Amino acid sequence: MGVRLRTAMLAAALLVAGFALRAPFDQLRRYLIARCNDPVRLPRLAEESRVRFQPGARDCAARVAEMLPAALARIEQEQGRPFANPPTVAVYVSYEDYARAGGLGDASVAAVARSGYVLLSPTLCGDESERLAGVLAHELSHSHIFGWRRSWFAARPPSWFTEGLAVMVSGGGGAEGVDEAMAVRAMARGWAITIEDTGLWRDFGAIGFAAEPPPEIFGGDRFAGRQRLAYREAQMFVAWLRRIDPQGFARLLNRVENNESFKDSFVKIYGAGSSRRWSEFLAGVSR
Structure with a gap:
């Protein structure tokens, strides 16, 4: 086998491996970015400690606080048991900060549940405010089911x-x-x-x-x-x-x-x- 052919085959193999590994590395990169932008750094809402917010999103955080008890009770009733860990809701005013903290790198997604948090996009406090209650409950459902699933090695449900x-x-x-x-x-x-x-x-x-x-x-x-x-x-x-x-x-x-x-x-x-x-x-x- 000639040097040129071996070089070409090695280059092709590296290209294929690069494509195969790109998705996991991108996911890992987004995860690390999210960890560096953990919502735990946001201030708590005084009247509801389970809600955190960026400065500028306090009014929306107050709305979320009003909705939260009923939403939590609804999910527990519908899904048949209490939350394994009481979730915290984070309300954002910056799309960029929300995208980084959410772990998806996508500001167009209205909300995401991860690591015991439900993160809400600024759109739910603005153009899509009518969706706030429904999307909040939707993400709390995810937080409930994956809060109980403590193993990273178990197959993910469809x-x-x-x-x-x-x-x-x-x-x-x-x-x-x-x-x-x-x-x-x-x-x-x-x-x-x-x-x-x-x-x-x-x-x-x-x-x-x-x-x-x-x-x-x-x-x-x-x-x-x-x-x-x-x-x-x-x-x-x-x-x-x-x-x-x-x-x-x-x-x-x-x-x-x-x-x-x-x-x-x-x-x-x-x-x-x-x-x-x-x-x-x-x-x-x-x-």
């Missing part, structure tokens, strides 16, 4: 389940603007989400579609529209699972929060895999 659950228990938070009738029409046209048995740590918020919806149906904000359609379809499926077996659904949620395998638990409780039950759900929707 996003359709965690996001569908969060939309369901929050009364629609995260899927605003897409109602069930719109989701039914989308599924009838083949724009149904894909159902997997495990989630991905590197892409934990993404839900795929069997056939990608055309961008024009979402108007000016394709990302938000696509996400909210996916979340609404997931919510409908999760609600259906709870409706056909309320006790089994409660056991499934308990097993997931105890780091047990989602796939094995689902089959044990529902007698078939999640994709099989999804097919049954779609058949019912089409009728």
Whole structure:
């Protein structure tokens, strides 16, 4: 083998390895940035110590404080047990600071739950203030489920389940603007989400579609529209699972929060895999 060929092969291997490792390194980089911008440095709200805020966001923090007790009680009731650790909510006035602290590096995401905190974007205190209560409860659902899941090594539950659950228990938070009738029409046209048995740590918020919806149906904000359609379809499926077996659904949620395998638990409780039950759900929707 010639030197040039060996060099070319080595370069190709390094390129492939670079692409393979880029996502984990990017995730690690964002995590380290988030740790350096930990919300613990923000001042507490005097009237509600579980709320922290950036200077300039005090009025919004006060609104969050008013909503928080009812939201916490709602999530505990819906998800069947108290929070493992009482979550803290951080309210931001700077989009840049919020993006760094959230660990996603994306200021367009309205809220994120991580490391026992729920971080709220400035948009929820401004242009999207009508979403504040729903999104707060949505993220508290995530904080609840992952607060109990203390192992970094356990397989992550699929996003359709965690996001569908969060939309369901929050009364629609995260899927605003897409109602069930719109989701039914989308599924009838083949724009149904894909159902997997495990989630991905590197892409934990993404839900795929069997056939990608055309961008024009979402108007000016394709990302938000696509996400909210996916979340609404997931919510409908999760609600259906709870409706056909309320006790089994409660056991499934308990097993997931105890780091047990989602796939094995689902089959044990529902007698078939999640994709099989999804097919049954779609058949019912089409009728």
